[in-house]
Every structure is written in C-alpha cells, then in structure tokens.
Amino acid sequence: MSDPVVIDARGHRCPTPSLKLMKAMNGAVPGSRFVLLATDPMARIDVPFLMSQKNGRIIAVEETGGLLRLTVETGGSPDVPTD
Structure with a gap:
C-alpha cells in the first residue's frame, strides 16, 4: 500500500478543510x-x-495541541439496485 496523500488545511476555517479533502479525493x-x-x-x-x-x-482521528489529523479511506461507488 502506498503512503497516504497529506492535505494541509491548517489555519483554514470550515468548509475549506473538507473542500480541500474532497478535491484531493476526486478521481x-x-x-x-x-x-x-x-x-x-x-x-x-x-x-x-x-x-x-x-x-x-x-x-483514525488524532488531536495533538489543537492539530487534528484525520486519516480517511475512499470507498467504492454505492451499490445501485437492479430490477
């Protein structure tokens, strides 16, 4: 498994951290x-x-001295029911 991609959103307020993460996860x-x-x-x-x-x-969610470190994993596409 390769090293995780690190997104540095320190100093940014909501919703910027989530937006940066979403952009990095795109594709x-x-x-x-x-x-x-x-x-x-x-x-x-x-x-x-x-x-x-x-x-x-x-x-994982870790917090040290006011710094949050959130480790996430992308999932697959949700199952689409077939009729």
Whole structure:
C-alpha cells in the first residue's frame, strides 16, 4: 500500500478543510488513503459527514495541541439496485 496523500488545511476555517479533502479525493481509486491536517475543530464533524456521503470511511482521528489529523479511506461507488 502506498503512503497516504497529506492535505494541509491548517489555519483554514470550515468548509475549506473538507473542500480541500474532497478535491484531493476526486478521481481516487477505492481504498486510497488521505490524511487531512486541520486546526478548525469543525473538521471533526465535517469530515465524517463528507466520508459518509462519499461512501468512504474514517480510519483514525488524532488531536495533538489543537492539530487534528484525520486519516480517511475512499470507498467504492454505492451499490445501485437492479430490477
């Protein structure tokens, strides 16, 4: 597995951290990992919501000295029911 892509959104306020993450994930293959660095505490709420919308998942959330480090993994396309 390759190293995760790091997105540095320190110093940016909501919704910029999530938007930067979404832009970085655009076109990524399922299973790709990204690490978002953010100082806005709202990222703790916004990123899990974004990942639920993108069929991805949160791998880890770490906070040290006001710096959030959110590790996420992209998912595949949601299953589309066939009739």
